[in-house]
Amino acid sequence: MAGTPRRRAVLILTVAVVAIWAVWAGRGAAPDPKGGASAAAGHDRPAAGEVALSCTGRVEGASETTEVGAGVDGVVAELKVREGDHVKAGDVVAVIDRRELKAELSAAQAAADSARQARIRILRGSRQEDRERADAEVAAAEAVVAQAELQQRRAARLFEQGILSEAERDDVRRNLDVSQARLKAARKAAELVKAPPLPEEAAKAEADVRAAQQRVHAAMQTLEKCLVRAPMSGTVLRTILKPGESFSTLVPRPILSIADTSRLRVRAEVDERDVSRVFPGQRVLVRGEGWEGPGVPGRVERL
Incomplete structure (x- = not known):
């Protein structure tokens, strides 16, 4: 028609x-x-x-034209290819600005180091000098008790002889009780210093280290996504974004296109x-x- x-x-x-x-x-x-x-x-x-x-x-x-973008939002810092360039699969073709992400990675690595040091302190227990100090305090308390016991026996004899009053004898007895209480406290403190970490403390330290390492790994992965790599070998047909322009994973606007x-x-x-x-x-x-x-x-x- x-x-x-x-x-x-x-x-x-x-x-x-x-x-x-x-x-x-x-x-x-x-x-x-x-x-x-x-x-x-x-x-x-x-x-x-x-x-x-x-x-x-x-x-x-x-093959069909492949539009290439980044795995993160950000500003295009560098284009490493031009239209007509041949690239191999895995080649870096563009870079998203990574300065803030590098700072976040450094902070995550510092936090992971701190968590590892805390775990070492918990698993190791107290320092050697702390243990020696606790032993010295126990020894000193034992010496005081020994002296108080000697004085108590002497006071008992003098009381029987009528030389000491009942009040004076009771004062000596109280001194012995106090010194014995201090010895008991010193021994308890020494046991705590030398005791292994509690299971829950060790578990928390391990969990803190794992969480810190995961944050480091996540920061490194995000940093790696700033390196835009060619998904295939081929030729750059077109560059869409220029350095300084923003890329968003939510907006369908690629950085460049490649075809075999x-x-x-x-x-x-x-x-x-x-x-x-x-x-x-x-x-x-x-x-x-x-x-x-x-x-x-x-x-x-x-x-």
């Missing part, structure tokens, strides 16, 4: 990467994903029985009138506007 728009079929052509890349290299630019392309079956100039088609298309990597250009393909729109003249596996030559020299050979991948 007149005036009805013609439908178009999408033609996927696998082309020779070396040849087609050389075409753009000679033009001094990476492939334009929106550039025009035309396809012809056979040779540069179609012979009898060969097909020449002119259609809109674009050149793209054999080890194999290239042309995605062309074929008019419905020409669909019957094209079939999968057909050999083609691809040309584009402004190209010089022979076309780039390829095959029809699918229609």
Whole structure:
């Protein structure tokens, strides 16, 4: 029916990467994903029985374009690649500002060191000098008790002889009681100094160390996410953000895009009138506007 728009079929052509890349290299630019392309079956100039088609298309990597972002929000501090650069999987292609995260990591590491030292003190118990001091206090208290016992026995004899009054005898007895109480306290203190840590204290110290180490690990992981790595080997097609611009994991705006250009393909729109003249596996030559020299050979991948 007149005036009805013609439908178009999408033609996927696998082309020779070396040849087609050389075409753009000679033009001094990476492939334009929106550039025009035309396809012809056979040779540069179609012979009898060969097909020449002119259609809109674009050149793209054999794989889908991958948009690359960071694992954390922040400001882009550095772009390490430019459009057209080839990268390997795992290469750092951009860096998010890490200054605040580095400070947080240092604080977490200091807290972890403090927790480890506290655990050592608890598991080790008191210092040697503390133990020696406790033993000395016990020895001194024992000497005082021994002297008080001697005085108490002497006071008892003198009381029997009528030389000491009952009140004086009772004072000597009270001195002995006090010295014995002090000896008991000194021995108890020495036992506490030499005692191993309580199970709950040791468990808490271990838990504190583990929690501090987990905070360090989390800070290191966050810091690592600031290094934006290429998820695949390929070519940088486009850089979207520049140093100083903000990246957010909530906003669908990548830092750059990468595609595998080890194999290239042309995605062309074929008019419905020409669909019957094209079939999968057909050999083609691809040309584009402004190209010089022979076309780039390829095959029809699918229609």
